[in-house]
Amino acid sequence: MTGAQVTPLCLSPGCCSCAGPAQEPVCAAQLHLHWGSQPGLGGSEHTVDGHRFAGELHVVHYDSRFGSFKEAAKEPGGLAVLAAFLQVGSEENAPYQHILEHLGAIQEEGQETLVGGFDVAQLLPPDLGRYFRYNGSLTTPPCFQTVNWTIFNQTLRLSPQQITVLEDTLRGDGDHPLHGNFRLPQDLYGRTVLASFPGGHSARRVPLPAGPAQGNFQV
């Protein structure tokens, strides 16, 4: 894990599985989080019906047909990112706590720390069968248009204290708190957003079954 703007947590080499859109072997390269600046404003990069969630997890994979993440990042469909929304809940989320308790060791850019063994699957929601999918780009430079995005519909809940730790621990330029490290939604520019569940196949309006997540998915 390094103290860059998106705090990538680099995963062990060989962390590969058949998890791509076409079940091709993909290798997990890193994961990172996006968050906001203060309670209530949110920090997810994707929004649903204009609603921005408290945060968003990205687990970045590359297609094993390419020799490395660097090579795959330049090829259409070379990358696959699994994304999950974080929202405030009432209880502490133990798998996320395992990561958050290391943030204090990497407050400045360039610092690193080692996070002991953990199961990436525990950072994802239990229901992986309901998701949105589209072809898009990396949201950080160089923003290659090479990413198959999968955004899970079920959210993860972290305690208010955990969200505060996420938002307030890291430091950016000039020792200012590293806040709001998310890219604002972009126009779909004709892209089609697919949903794995009924009623979710419209490009601009992606109805969800219940709650605030209703329609107008933005990327």
Ligand SMILES: [Zn+2]
């Ligand atoms: Zn990201």
